[in-house]
Amino acid sequence: MKSRYTVSQAAKLVEMSGDTLRYYDRIGLVRPSEKNAQTKYRYYTPQDIQRLQLVHALQQLDIPLQQIRQALDADQPQQLEEFLLWAEARAEEKIRWLLTAKARIRAARTGQEEAPELEAAVQPKPEPTSGPKPAQPAQRPAPAPVPAAKPLNLRAALQYFSKRNILLLQNAEAPSQDPSQLSPGFFYDQLGPDARQRYELGPQAGFFARDNGRQLFAVCTRSPAGTKLKALPAGAYLCAACSAEQLEQATQQLVALAKKRYRADADFAVQLTQTDSDAPGGCQVQVFIGSE
Numbered sequence: 001m002k003s004r005y006t007v008s009q010a011a012k013l014v015e016m017s018g019d020t021l022r023y024y025d026r027i028g029l030v031r032p033s034e035k036n037a038q039t040k041y042r043y044y045t046p047q048d049i050q051r052l053q054l055v056h057a058l059q060q061l062d063i064p065l066q067q068i069r070q071a072l073d074a075d076q077p078q079q080l081e082e083f084l085l086w087a088e089a090r091a092e093e094k095i096r097w098l099l100t101a102k103a104r105i106r107a108a109r110t111g112q113e114e115a116p117e118l119e120a121a122v123q124p125k126p127e128p129t130s131g132p133k134p135a136q137p138a139q140r141p142a143p144a145p146v147p148a149a150k151p152l153n154l155r156a157a158l159q160y161f162s163k164r165n166i167l168l169l170q171n172a173e174a175p176s177q178d179p180s181q182l183s184p185g186f187f188y189d190q191l192g193p194d195a196r197q198r199y200e201l202g203p204q205a206g207f208f209a210r211d212n213g214r215q216l217f218a219v220c221t222r223s224p225a226g227t228k229l230k231a232l233p234a235g236a237y238l239c240a241a242c243s244a245e246q247l248e249q250a251t252q253q254l255v256a257l258a259k260k261r262y263r264a265d266a267d268f269a270v271q272l273t274q275t276d277s278d279a280p281g282g283c284q285v286q287v288f289i290g291s292e
Contacts, residue, residue, distance in 0.1 A: 003046070004034050004045060005043060005045075005048075005049065006041075006044075007021055007032075009044075010044040010049060010052065014049060014052045014053050015056070016052070021052070024052070027065070027069070028069070029055060029065060029068070029069050030048060030051050030055060031048075032044045032045075032048060033045045033047065033048050051072065055068055061087060061091055063087065063090075071084075089162070092162050095160050096159060096160030096161065098160075099158050099160045099236055100157060100158055100159055100160070103157055103158035104157060107157075152246055152249055152250055152253060154241075154242065154254070155240060155241070156240040156254060156257060157240075158237070158238060158289065159236070159237055159239045159286075160236050160237075161235070161237055163231060163232065163233060164202075164231070164232040165220050165221070165229040165230070165231055165232075166208065166218065166220060166230050166231075167187075167199070167201070167217060167218050167219075167220040167223065167227070168208060168215045168230050169187070169190055169215065169217065169218075182206065182216075182273065184205075184218070187205065187216075188201070198223070198224050199220060199222060199223050200220070200221045200222035200223075202218070202219030203219070203274050204218070204219045205217060205219065206270065206272030207247075207271040207272075208230065208268060209251060209268060209269045209270070209271055210267065210268050232270065233288065235288065235290050236288075236289040236290055237270075237286040237287060237289060238254055238257065238258045238262070238264075238286070238287045239284055239286045239287075241282055241283070241284050242282075242283055242284070243282065244283055247283060250285045251269045251271060251285050251287075254269065255287055258287045258289055262290070264287070264288070264289045264290060266288055266289075269285055269287050270285070271283060272284055272286070
C-alpha cells in the first residue's frame with residue numbers, strides 16, 4: 001500500500017467521488033492527515049483510507065453521517081466498540097432480509113413450488129421370466145398397505161440468522177411433544193436453584209433434531225463460566241411454519257427440499273417456537289443450508 005494518496009487517488013480507491021471526499025473534509029468527518037510543507041498539498045494516509053472505507057460501509061446501512069462522526073470521534077474506545085457491534089448486527093439483519101428477498105424473487109422467477117414434490121415410488125425388481133419357479137410355502141395374506149401421507153403444503157423460504165448459542169438439556173423429559181407448550185419457567189426449573197440469576201434464556205426454545213433423536217433446547221444469551229453450549233452456525237436456513245402435529249413430516253420434507261433445491265445435506269434440524277408470552281403460537285422448522 002502507498003504511504004499517501006491524492007484526493008483523486010483516494011476517491012478511486014474507496015469507490016467514492018472526489019466531491020464526497022471534499023465534503024467529508026469540510027464537515028470534519030475524514031480529513032487528509034498529511035500536508036506537504038512546500039506545496040501545501042494535503043494527502044490521505046493509509047489510516048485515512050481505512051476510515052473512509054468504514055464510513056462508506058456504515059452509510060450502506062443508512063446510518064446518518066452525524067451519528068457516524070459522533071461514534072468515530074468518541075472519547076472512550078468502548079463507545080466505538082459498542083457502536084461497531086451494533087452496526088455489525090444491523091448489517092447481519094440487512095443480509096438476512098436480502099437473502100430472503102432473493103429467495104422469493106428466485107421462486108417467483110422459476111415458478112418453484114414451496115412444498116417439495118413427491119418422489120417417484122421405488123419399483124420392485126421384476127421376477128425372472130425363464131426357468132421353473134421354486135415352490136413357495138403357503139403364506140398368510142399380506143396386510144393392506146398403509147397409504148402414504150399426503151405432502152404438506154409448506155411455504156418454505158430462506159432466512160438468514162446470526163450465530164445462536166443453545167443450551168441442550170440432558171436427560172430431560174419434555175412436558176409435551178409440542179414446542180409451543182414450552183415455557184422459560186420449565187427450563188429454569190430444570191437448571192436448578194438460582195437459575196434465573198445464573199442464566200439468561202432467549203425467547204426461543206424447542207427440539208434439536210438429529211438422526212439419533214431429539215433434545216430439548218433453549219436459546220441462551222448468558223450462562224456461568226464453563227457451561228457447554230451448542231452453537232447453531234450463522235448462515236441461511238430453509239424455514240417453514242407448521243403445527244405441532246406436522247413437525248416430523250415437515251422436517252422430513254424440508255430436509256428433502258434442501259437437498260433437492262440447494263444440494264445441502266443437513267445433519268440437523270431445529271424445531272422451535274417463541275416462548276415469550278406475546279408471540280403467537282405455532283412452530284417453525286429450520287434446516288441449515290450454508291453460510292453464504
